[in-house]
Every structure is written in structure tokens, then in C-alpha cells.
Amino acid sequence: MLTPTILEVTGERFVAVYRLSGSPAEARERAAAICIEQTIEFPPDLVPDDDIRRHIFGRIEDLIQVGPQTVDARISYALETAGLELPQLLNVLFGNSSLLPGIRLIDVEFPHALPELLPGPQFGVDRLRGLFDAPHRPLLATALKPMGLSARALSEMAGQLARGGIDIIKDDHGLANQPFASYTDRVRSCATAIGQANEETGNRAVYMPSLNARFDLLEERAEVAIEAGAGALLLLPGITGFDHLRHVAETAGLPIMAHPAFLGSYVTPTTEGIDHGLLLGLMMRLVGADICIFPHFGGRFAFSPETCAWIARRCREPIDGIRPAWPGVAGGMTLGDVPRMVTFYGSDVVLLIGGNLHRGGNLAASAQEFRRLAESYA
């Protein structure tokens, strides 16, 4: 038995909601195990009647039966367990429990805005509408690709897309620092080409390079982007980490788009992993994404309409002190899909059409048509 510990804690707690598979009795047992697993990871019988037991142990706040073999457990943790750092917050929410069968993290609840941990979007819906002088219409995004093109070819493409009226011209998420179009060359060429197009047209297109890089080069790459005049940044938190996204959102002064690469394994399971809306919507947003990219239904990804609506809702639902984020829908979309997508998501949406803008052979014309379609919602 340990010596009893006395702690100074604020008493503030946050909540994780886990969907547990099993009978009510099994769920109760599993919830009790999570309270230990995610905090002290120590035999609870060896902890005396002290402040560790009272405050550090996770606490079952509710067990709600939602199906014959499904129970939602609301478990609270002392805010201090996360030490005001996002990486440890993620660890408390789902570190070891991710390895256990029959536990899906479906929601999180925080007592109030926590700027150090979860700053939320720096731009969000209103500030991006202002930046793009687009008070009502959907925002338009596209991706520079395919991988293998030179920096020059990509920058020519970028110029055409900017002239055509696309708002956000991003690197394809697979563009990193390949020899065909090294990061610095590409970023400088594309930012310049888009800047020139804006001067000619009066448009406000931004270039959004992808910051998927070696850990030790991430800061340098962000600086290269900012110096070159990039107007936004694409991040892949499934690879470079959620706290990298938080850091860039807080320091770069540019709008951030979050891409779900390498995160699919959290959402594809049904009884494990993390809820689609929580991971790809709310968590991205809380951490700092202004735009949360996810696959629209009906494309090559198997997300359902309900799933897509749910992610969009979690991007935009009112949260005190946290700006709404834009759902960004992508994945094999065509110009013909635009009216249905706007009907489905409303106009607070970023529509991303990539390769299919190249159909028909006239990229600038496709971009203009994309813009015309969007402006019909102004």
C-alpha cells in the first residue's frame, strides 16, 4: 500500500464518452477498468483512501444503455491529468484503451474553452469569409497534382486555377519533398504564380502547401511557406501529430486545413476506434483546423450520408469560445455534384474538386464553371 497523497486540484474535470460493447454488467466492469487504465494504470487496491483515489482515478458519471449489447459510459478525468498539454490529453482520452476490444471513443466534453489545450480555429467561418470576400457562397478548393509533375508545371496549373476563381489551391496531400518538385521550389513557384494571377484578376486565391515533413524540418518548411507568400497550410495530423496542428494553427497566422490521411483506421471499425464526427470534425476543430477535410458520400470512399452530415455538424455546432470550422468535402467529386453538395451541407462548406477539374481539357474554364456554380449560392 502506498503512503496517502494529498493533492491540490481545481476540481475541474473533462468527460470522455466511450461506447462499450457487451451486457450492462460487462459494460460496468469495463468502464471501471477504463477509469484505472487511462489514469493510474496501477492496482487500485494498492492505493489508499487518498487524493489519488478521489481525484486522479477516472470517474464513471453515467452509464447509458443504448442497445441490447451497447452501453455509453461517460467517464470524467481531472483536468490536471492532462497537464495542460494536448499529447497527454489524447493519452488520457484513448491511449491504452485504444488497444482494448469493444471500446469506441464517441465524444468529449470540456468544462469551458481551454486555449492552451484546444484553441479551436483561429479563422473559422467568419474570418475566412472575410479573407475571400465571400460573404455567402461555398468556398472552392482544388489540389495540385498528379505527383511527378515539375514545380514549373504545378505552378502553371496553379496560375490557371487562380485565374479561374478557385479560392484555395492546395498541394495534393501526397506532395512532400519529392525530387520532381522539391518543397522549396514548388512552394515558391506556386505562391508566385498565384500572386501574379491575383494581381491580374483581383481575385484572392491562396496557395496552401502541404506541411507533411520530417519532424526536424517542420518548422523550417512552415517558414519557407510563409516567406513565399502561401496563404494557408495543409496539415496531416495523422502523420505529424495533432499537437503539430495545434502548434501551427497558433503560430503561423494562416488558415489551416486538416487532412485525414492515415487516420482512417480510427473511424473504419464499428465497435472500436473513434467516432467519425468526433475525430474528423470536432477534434480537428478543437485542435485548430479551420477546414476539416473528409470524403463526401457517393465517391470512392464508403462514408454514408449520415456520417458526412454528422462530421459537418461537429465542425459547425455552437461551442462557447470556439469558432466553427468549415467542413471540407472531397473525394472524386465533379462539377455535376456541386448543386447536390450545397443542398446537403448548406453554403458554409468548402467544396474540393481535384482531378476532375482537368476533364474537358480546359482547366481555367472548369475553374470558372466551378466558381459560377458556387456564386449561384451567393
Place this chain on the structure above:
Amino acid sequence: MLTPTILEVTGERFVAVYRLSGSPAEARERAAAICIEQTIEFPPDLVPDDDIRRHIFGRIEDLIQVGPQTVDARISYALETAGLELPQLLNVLFGNSSLLPGIRLIDVEFPHALPELLPGPQFGVDRLRGLFDAPHRPLLATALKPMGLSARALSEMAGQLARGGIDIIKDDHGLANQPFASYTDRVRSCATAIGQANEETGNRAVYMPSLNARFDLLEERAEVAIEAGAGALLLLPGITGFDHLRHVAETAGLPIMAHPAFLGSYVTPTTEGIDHGLLLGLMMRLVGADICIFPHFGGRFAFSPETCAWIARRCREPIDGIRPAWPGVAGGMTLGDVPRMVTFYGSDVVLLIGGNLHRGGNLAASAQEFRRLAESYA
């Protein structure tokens, strides 16, 4: 249609093996889709007969039917697609495909050692045996916990464990920078306590702090650990990123233990995600982990004996130019489990017993008994 592109490529390719659900015809179609999804993500019919088509497209090398509704697809990618950076390599292997149903990444094959991308362990089995003067026996590890104890209480515990003969005394993976035992206080106190114990006993115990921190503090925290005299580092690549692990392994000059926190959602599914042995064994090792922690069967995690044996095999199997890593087995183990664990894994194993060393009330005596059991395999 794009203008044809001419590329300089080495012709070197690496292979990802995906286990696909579906009939042979469905699997062939899905494999062809992966070749595009993971590389150009662009309508292939718009790419002319050029070097992008010849070299950048993924290439189906083999389709092997392994069950009535299961096909393994070996798909190769040009080494250049990864741009010699690990984050983009991960993106090529499983970025978007992680979001698709019925695709599990089960293996990777590289043409030769790729130190920039995949350096492998800097210490591995032989150098750690030398460091601990343990030519034959299993290595012993334990964790400082529970969360909530002060830096002083944790360091007293650390001293007792070092005196008792434990090799690796690590932070529990949930210790970060909580107010009860802030990172710097804890690291300095524990490193000092273990250093003093080593002077008294002649043991070579090391303190292993956990580097789960804010992105912008990761380098500083590593420096604090090194300056304080920590002898090894614990990393959580599921939270701070695989490339952070690679970077620390290459720069810190200390042995690295990789913890699977937040990575469980990759392995728990059966038809999606990433194979246990690949993710928790081979990938951790290739990236630089000297010790790969995973849950031993029979504890509170539901890994099977076959899964555990497979992870251990992928840690240690011969690979030209890459040192073997230690499987590190943990998860509610007791002293009574030691003989069976050594029989199962052999003696090239790190045995991690945490909270259960506290049973019986005499931590130093439990540690001594743990060491005595291990030395019976010398």
C-alpha cells in the same frame, strides 16, 4: 490530358502488402484503385503514356489468394514517391487507403537499408546487452506510477527499484507534465536517485523519462532528460508521430522504447487497419525503436499468443543492415508470469512489470526477486 512528363528515377521500388477483402475480381479492382489512390490521386485516363504512368503509379506485383474472400496484393511504389522522408513514406503506404473499407496493411518490403527513412535501432539487442552487462538474461523494466505522486515520491521509488536490480526504470506512459510532478522536477529527481543507487550497488540501472509533450517542447524536454542523466527515452509515436521517434533515435544517443498508446485502433480491426506485427514490431523497429512494447497475452489486453509471438518475431527477424529490436512485454504481468514469459519469448526480451511489483509491500525485495528470476536465465 496532361502534357507527357519525363522523369529521372532510380527504378528502385518498395512494396506494401495489403490484405483485401472480397472476391478475386473485386480484389484486383481494389488493388488497381490503391495504385492510384496512394500516388497520383488523379483520374488515370487523363495521364498520357509517360513516365508518371510508368514510374509513379503504384504497380501490382502479385495478387495472392489466401482465402475464399481474401487476397493479398503486393503493390510497389517508386522510392521517389516518398521523397526520402518518413512522413510521406507513411502517407504512400496507407494515407488515404486507411479510409477505405476492406484494406489491411500487413507488410512492407524495402530493397535495402534506407538510413534516412528507416534507420533501425541505434542500440538493438547486442549494444543494450553490453550497456547493462547482461550477456544472456532478459532485461528488466518497470514503470514509475501511479500518476499523482510527487517527484520526490517517484524518485524514492526509482531509487529502490534501481537498488533492487531493475535495468530500465521508466516513467509510466501517462506521466507528462502534470502539476503533481512536473517534467523537469521529476526527471532531475529520478535521474539523480537512480545515479546514487548505481554508485552504491554497482548496478547499471537507467532512468527512462517519457517524451510525450507539446510539439514545440519536444526538443527541450529531450535536452532536459539528457542533461539530467537519463539513460534512455520512452516515446509514444501514436501521439507525437513516427518521425519524432526516428528523429530522437538518431539524435539523442540514448536507447529508445516505443509505447503503443493511441495506436490500438490500427490493430484491433480484422479487415482494416495495420497488422500487429508490422505496426508494433517491424515499423517501430525500422523507425528506430530499440525496445517495442506490446501487451503480453493473458493480461487485460486481448492479444493472442500467436499475435504476441508474431510481434516478437518482427522485432527480431534478420534484416540486412537493420539491428534487431527487443520485444518488450507488459500489461498486468506479475513475478509469477516470468518463467512462462521467458519460455515463450526466449531471453532476448524486455520484461516489464509495473504496479504488481508493489504487491507485498516491499518494493526493493520485489525488484530483487524479479532480478533473481531473470538471472536464472543467464
